[in-house]
């Protein structure tokens with residue numbers, strides 16, 4: 001039986017995570033435990049899990065130990081892995097600093113991910129992350145019900161399919177309770193799918209868009225940082241710009257994508273820790289009242305149930 005597990009809950013623009021401090025990589029984290037933790041009715045509830053493990057202590061990350069002390073071991077809500085999570089990096093960085101596990105240097109806080117080491121500049125409200133450079137690599141399509149929308153595949157460390165809506169197709173009207181269909185030939189490992197519309201200019205930015213996202217392994221989320229990066233990259237590309245600032249509005253709030261004059265890509269937005277506690281893995285997913293009601297129960301004749 002596994003002991004109680006310490007956790008912290010946090011979010012970035014409503015994209016929420018259960019953080020599991022596990023410096024020595026001792027926790028037996030399984031897809032089933034991740035899915036149970038993320039269950040919004042019988043668990044803590046989250047879009048994903050961030051295991052906080054020393055880089056040197058994780059077999060997938062040990063090669064990055066010279067560049068970053070901490071590895072963000074990211075898992076989607078369904079128990080699958082992902083290479084990158086932009087909101088996750090910000091929340092992870094907030095946790096490392098708030099818990100005293102590290103102090104950022106002048107060059108920022110390095111965080112190891114499955115897509116490599118990224119650096120976070122930790123501010124009191126916003127955290128800005130120097131992300132891997134997005135790579136646009138193929139044309140494809142996504143379908144939602146009868147609607148098929150052309151889009152572009154963008155690699156941000158993890159896969160994205162960015163689809164711009166035109167001809168008055170309402171962003172808010174899309175049914176993202178089911179996964180959009182995509183071409184598995186282009187995305188053999190699955191993909192996150194972003195739908196985008198242009199928006200009115202915002203002061204201090206060059207471009208402004210609104211988007212919704214269906215995340216691989218998590219469903220529709222309130223925000224996706226790597227998805228915003230992919231969308232920002234496509235917005236700048238479509239505008240014929242190599243550099244600029246893109247305001248990206250999502251259901252959970254605004255993220256800002258910046259391509260600077262040095263060719264670096266930045267993702268900025270909030271990162272908030274909301275609760276800490278401990279969870280009993282044995283109680284996760286335990287049958288509740290609904291399940292018990294499904295088991296036939298015959299009250300004893302003359303017992304309390306028979307008195308009414």
Ligand SMILES: N[C@@H](CCC[C@H](N)C(=O)O)C(=O)O
Pocket residue numbers: 015048076081082083084085086087088158159192215216217218221223224225226227
């Ligand atoms: N929400 C994250 C992305 C998480 C991973 C994604 N679901 C995938 O499977 O690639 C973000 O903020 O980037």
